[in-house]
Amino acid sequence: MRKKSTRKIRVYLPFILIFAGFGIIEFRLFQLQIIEHEKYRSFVQQEQIRVISISPERGVIYDRNLKPVAVNVNSFSIYASPVRVSNPEAIAGRLASILGKEDKNFVLSSLKKDKIFVWIARKISIEDKEKIEKLKLEGLGFIEEKKRFYPERELMSHVLGWVGIDNQGLAGVEYYYEKELQGKKGKILLKRDALGHFIPFSQTILEKVIPGKKLVLTIDSKIQSIVEQEISLALSVTGAKSAEAIFMNPSTGEILALVNKPDYDPNHWWDYSSYERRNRAIQFIYEPGSTFKVITSAALLEEGLISPEDRIYCNPYLRFGDHTITDWKEFDRWMNFTEIIYNSSDVGIIKAAQRMKKDTFYKYIINFGFGKKTGIDLPGEAKGLVKSPGKWYLTDFPCISIGQGIGVTPLQMVVALSAAINGGNLLRPFVVKSILSSRGQIIQERHPYLIRKVISEKTSRILRDILAYVVREGTGKKSEIKGYPVGGKTGTAQIPSPDGKGYIQGKYIASFMGFAPVGNPKIAGIVVIKEPAGVYWGGEVAAPVFGRILSRILPLLGVLPEKELWVKR
Template identity: 40%
Template sequence: MMDSREKWTRVRIRLMWVLFVTIFVLVASRAFYLQVVKKDSLVKLAEKQHQRIVPLTPARGVIFDSNNAPLAVSIEMDSCYAEPRNMESLPEAAAKLAPLLALPKEQVEKKLNGNKNFVWLQRRMAPDLVARIKSLDLDGIGFVKEGKRFYPNSEVASHVVGFTGLDPEGLEGIELKYDSTILGSTGYLVTERDALGRDIDLKGAVVKSADKGHNVTLTLDKNIQYIAEKELTKAVETNGAKAGIALVMEPETGRVLAMANYPNFNPNTYFKYSPQALRNRSISDSFEPGSTFKIFLVAAALEEKVIRPTDGFNCENGSYSIGGRTIHDTHRYGGLSVAQILKYSSNIGAAKIGTRLGQERLYAALTNFGFGERSGIDLPGESGGNLRNKNQWFGVDLATISFGQGVSATALQIATAVSAVANGGLLMKPYLVEKISDDSGNALQVFAPVVKRRILSPETAKTVARMLEGVVVEGGTGVNAAVDGYRSAGKTGTAQKVDPLTRGYSVNKRTASFVGFVPLEKPRLTILVVIDEPKTSSYGGVVAAPAFSAIAQQALCYLKVPPDKGMKKRPEQLEAKATPSVETADAVADGGIVDGTGGTVMPNFQGLSMRQVLKIMEKRGINVKLLGSGRAVEQNPMAGSRIGANDQVWVKFVPAA
């Protein structure tokens, strides 16, 4: 009996020993798993449970111009937060803070009651406001440094640099295009929490991972940009225009030295401006280029050897019928050479060169110059313009496209294409970013000029350049673009705008432009000026050419480009007259300077009395048939059109209401 009891006791002891060993092994295994295998993840989980992380605004890198002048910087400013749990009286604190924060007391109190642990009162505050809040000595109020984007030059280069939002993420321009490069990593405000999830005092809070983004250096020169903006503003405001564009490029490299737009805006307060003012018209807006297109027509025809520089063309005394339509020149020209067609901007001469070139070769040449496709510049929102496929050209399209109607292009496309003529025939890719570097100035990426393709032989490019010099000398349509001390070359352009309501050409809205390069032999600058809807005159040679001259003169002096030897003083400039009245209606397209003495342009009789119409008829020597009585409501042909020998000319009147 005793033996069986002892035996059973020993069995129970062994079982207990096995149980304890098993439990020990399990506990040890679990401890090993938790403390060794899962250590890192559990530490992170513990930190997450015992810490509150408040994201702070990441710092952005600096945007520099080509001379390392800052165009966009991030400055440290204090952001104010509150810990309502640590505040004695929320209504009392709200009453003291409200006037400083420029908010109603009720709104501040509601904000404090919304989150007992942490709430932002105001981000990135002015130093004087920070000092005034600190002087209140309120419990539960703290400050932390955050970056705020600041543009030290205000409006200068605003459309290129762009702007950021509160986050701050890039919203436009370089700020948007290179946002991931410029934007640094987010900083964090870390607070400790107790077992009940309440924030512990923030004293000694740590800001983690607030790394600054990379810096971006642009090809823009701040001084040339300022010159371009100043002269563009002067041209637009002097001529009562709607808007304007000025571009300055290095023809040899494709580097954009200035990209100006009017109207302009201050990126520090971008939210105060309309979307129209924020738009970078240089790359987003396409327009009919008008007679500036004659540069590419002549270049293509010479390159294809369908014309020679010595060839002459009969310009039909200013009126030429083709494809069921009549093309007019501003003046009655007879025989003109190729150079004279450019100098006097003859539409008829251009149409005849276009016919000789043919639509296959003209279309191929224009696409080769980069029209109809985006240039690939490092900015968001670029338009490719509109160049219809040659299979969609009908009737008179070959002729009109030859002098820049029925096709649209951006300012950047035109300046880039003209640069190919200036540099000897190479189409360069335009670019704005020269270098990306770290905060210590070490280059991380450097951008070099890129040749897209050769489009002209050096001989053809040189021939066209010398022809374009004739445009800016005495007798040319671009005499106002002449630059003291330098030989320059260029072309005027005037084009009717399409009326969005009628989908036809507007009677009185024009785009006037001038594009050229200087000095002639070794061009340093390609400059384009576009004036949208000028009211004084619609001709590029009158309203845009003077701005070209002023920008070129100042930029060349700034760059210390030596003057050409033996240059005479530039010819006397033609001034823009007052808004054209019915006596000085504009011609259909650019072809020279209107002298106001011609009697073959149909005036605008809209709204005039019969007596006023008779007076203008007598002064202009026009034989017009008058229908009805009262005020003029309809006329044939339309205002601004040339009156042909066989045209029926009449004005219809209705009694005034």
């Protein structure tokens, strides 16, 4: 009986095991297909589908004559699916031989990640892409992207700025107008086959890419190029540490050229020092020296405290407490106010300034825009350093009247000069003339913006005449241009010691700011040369540079030479 029962078990056992196996399989299928269906469907979709964010084409930037100065060019970004890479060490080595040996560790760590998508290198050249394609490496792919390119290299680099790897603005107008230039990102869906390869032509647009808006600058590439050439030459000749220059339309506030030397190539901005990349024309704070006498003169003339013919005795020196102020050369004679300015007499201008109350003088300093940002559409502008009268010591009033003990930027000086000679209108400077749609239609156009009226037309006219004498008869003679009446003012300033005690011995800043033509100014500008070796006087170092620049710029502006009727005062 027991033998028969054992025989039955042996006969039915295989069938029982088979049915049990089918039962387990059925249960597992039920679990996978019904209970865990959504989980695995999502997993499969993640393996087969990838959503990629696509950056929009950044808006092109043009100069005022619609010459492209910041454009987009084709480039390729390489990605990998690490889960499909069997030998990351070998692939990393082969990629590094093309991308650069220093990239090997980054590539290797990326290939070892437990991900289905990683970036390997962004925006590589077409040549490098073709080299990598020939290697036929597993798990790699390419996505075409746009790369920012600056065709003029260093030209107007401090105006343009630069962008990061994702085309985000990091400096200059690229940063200031990021919202307008960037556009809106799009999204595409890519599908993979059973082997994990992206299926060609399987892209599905999820969100449409919206291109960025375009910018038209006030900068004129031809004028910018001239200024850069002359400033570079000046650095070479003088052996100076650096130089800045700004030229603008004094009647509108449009910046025609803005130059810093040394400069940088925004295509490779990371190869340059922070000093070279710094927009010193709007950030460098310095004591202006005698160029500030234009502001002191404007205040005196507007208040009716002096006239061009008023005579003042210019002593060999003035003493304020234990502080002695002398002239750059000993005059020791009577001079009228015009002579005081064109001879740049510190003693004369200080004695004239003493006719003002210090609060009155301070009012004009502030009204001309010092101690505040001008509001230019560029990032990082400095506001300068201006002490209120309540904090002035005995020597501050006389020193400030000759451009010492006050901190300004080159931009503030040329904006103030423009107000002094354009009829008294302080204008906001700007570098973007208009904003265009991606199709080139004008969306927004910038117009002159009056901040405030600082002096009368009459005072402005008198100032123009006095500053014309500076060039014709005085310290600014080396800025003179045949056939063009030029006005301006020289400046030679010491550099304050970092510890706040006195000045650095033997270190100077030479500058010249001016305008032309005198009767109806079409351009105003400033040249600032920091720490020239050897001769350091503004009239000797900066004035000739200014003159050469204007002699080349004025014909481009359509200003014809004229015959001057000159009557000496």
